[in-house]
Amino acid sequence: xxxxxxxxNSSEFAxxxxxxVDRRIEKKMxxxxxxxxxxxxxxxAGSGASISVYINNSxxxxxxxxxxxxxxxxxxxxxxxxPNSKVDNMSFIDHKL
Numbered sequence: 001x002x003x004x005x006x007x008x009n010s011s012e013f014a015x016x017x018x019x020x021v022d023r024r025i026e027k028k029m030x031x032x033x034x035x036x037x038x039x040x041x042x043x044x045a046g047s048g049a050s051i052s053v054y055i056n057n058s059x060x061x062x063x064x065x066x067x068x069x070x071x072x073x074x075x076x077x078x079x080x081x082x083p084n085s086k087v088d089n090m091s092f093i094d095h096k097l
Contacts, residue, residue: 036082039097040064047071053078055087065092072096 006013040053043061047069052061064080070093072078077097083090 036085037094038080038082038087040078040080040093042072042074042076042078045072045074051078051093053080053093055080062087065089067092068094070096 038056040055040062041057043052043054047066049066049069050063051066051070051072052063054060055062055064064087066072070078072093079094079097080087080091081094082088
């Protein structure tokens with residue numbers, strides 16, 4: 001084959017193309033942090049602005065926002081969104097499980 005031409009049907013070309021695509025994906029993924037979630041078990045029943053829950057079977061209750069005003073009973077399981085990928089003041093109860 002003449003110099004300057006690439007055989008796009010060769011396995012070498014396929015490997016180089018896959019490696020280039022992988023590098024681009026990895027570069028984009030470094031800055032991508034998807035919204036994370038976890039489960040919680042209600043520690044104190046209520047429907048207030050915040051509810052105490054045991055997150056992922058923890059023995060320590062954590063206060064989480066309840067923006068939907070869900071009426072939750074003791075030991076209800078709830079779905080908790082963590083928008084910044086950690087349990088903090090941004091976390092909130094989305095719905096009962």
